[in-house]
Amino acid sequence: MSANADVSRLIGSFSGIGTLGILVLMALASLAIIVWFARDGGFAGERERLEGRVAPGIAFLALKAVVVYAISHFELLVGGYPGQYLWLLLIPAANLVAGCIVAARFRQSKPERYARLGRAESVC
Known part of the structure; x- marks a missing residue:
């Protein structure tokens, strides 16, 4: 029974x-939209600005705000006591850094x- 408890904690x-x-990717996508239109100069009308x-x-x-709240209350996402598993934040941070390095x-x-x-065209 204890093995199942460990697996369920790991999955959680x-x-x-x-x-x-x-959540971080969604926030970055929203920021990317703003940067894309600013570089493209696509703010001709009011609808485009909106x-x-x-x-x-x-x-x-x-x-x-949601990401900041999720990080400040990370134990609610992963379980455990406050501050117990903060080292797990290194996993998404390392993936973000690795992705930036590969892209560069x-x-x-x-x-x-x-x-x-x-x-929309083929990349290959």
Whole structure:
């Protein structure tokens, strides 16, 4: 019976880490929308301003508040006592850093393919 308890705690902890990761990605996606439209210069009309700045800005601020709250009460996501599993925050942080490093290397070694990422056309 104790083995099942350990497995369920492990599954719960990793589910909490995944939840925090999704929240961070959603906040970054909202910020990316603002940056994309600012670089593209796509704020011609009022609708574009609402869709490209205001709505993603509100979403980013709200999600940022949720992420800060989730980190400050991380024990509610992963279980345990307050501060007991704060080291688990290194998992999503390490993944974010690793992703940035891979993207920077990819951008430097294959700039033409990097420029086409996220487009509807084929990347291969």
